[in-house]
Amino acid sequence: MIELEGVGRSFTVRRKAGRLRRDTHVVHAVRDLSFEVTAGEFVGYLGPNGAGKSTTIKMLTGILSPTTGRIRVAGLDPSRRRTALARRIGVVFGQRTMLWWDLPLKDSFTLIRHLYKVDPVRHRNRLAELCDVLDLGGFLDKPVRQLSLGQRMRGDIAAALLHDPAVLVLDEPTIGLDVVSKAAVRGFLRRLNAERGTTVLLTTHDLGDIERLCRRVMLIDHGSLAFDGTVEELRATAPDETSIEDVVTRLYTRAVQS
Structure with a gap:
């Protein structure tokens, strides 16, 4: 469902090197990255800040084009078939929203139906299902700006799934949520993957989500796959550590030293 082969992404950065001079530097955000995610997998994608996670996500969704290598998501080249790919994937960015700030939540869902050209009956049935499992009914009529963070996040997840995508890409979907909201979101994602077979790629700093x-x-x-x-198997790399946070910290340290 997701294929990366020898993918690299570089950026040219100009830095001040004196009062009147600037030097040009090439930053390699992703280097020779290769992996596959098969249909129905639920995969965690971890890394410290600046490791290349967000750059990878932007290439998978067609926002960025790779400098080198080949990418296929749901059989499509993301940067060349971005519109077609949008109908096959759902994306949730925890620190951004795809909902309209001043509109009631249900109106955002209606606009999204038109954007994706979803059949009205299919949309109505899918929305009813999502409202049930994500418990959206109590705030469908509230403007998005009045929703709590947990409510808005559940709304964003529903919006990403209204067109029933085969692949769901999640970037920090539980950031800032309280314990109850996190449990609700996690339970829904687990059910979505188990019952519908949706392929999920999750990037997060919350290792509780991963576990x-x-x-x-x-x-x-540093832009390369370290594990x-x-x-x-991740735990086995550092059997003396008691928490997965410590295991991942140990792996980060090893990657930096090598």
Whole structure:
């Protein structure tokens, strides 16, 4: 469902090197990155700040084009088939919203139906299902700006799934949520993957999400893949550590030293 082969992404940065002079530097955000995610997998994509996670997500969704290598998501080249890909994937950015700030939540869902050209009957049935499992009914008529963070996040997840995508990409979906809201979102994502077979790629700094949701974990550092395996295999890399946070910290340290 997701294929990356030898993918790299570089940026040219100009930095001040004196009062009148600037030097040009090439920053390699992603280097020779290769992996596959098969249909129905729930994969955690970890890395410290600046490791290349967000750049990878932007390439997978067609926002950025790779400098080198090849990407396929749901059989499509994201940068060349961005519109077609949008009908096959859903994306949730925890620190941004795809909802209209001053409109009631239900009106945002109606606009999204038109954007994706979803059949009205299919949309109505899908929305009813999402309202039930995400408990949206109590605030569908409230403007998005009046929603709590947990309510808005559940609304964003519903918006990303209204067109029933085959692939769901999540970037920090539980950031800032309280314990109850986190549990609700995690439970829904687990059910979505188990019952509908939706392929999920999750990037997060909340390792509780990884432990409770993911069967497979990939760790990226300095733009390269440092680990790819199960959560159990991740723990086995540092058996003396008691928490997954300590295991990941140990892996980060090893990656930097090497």
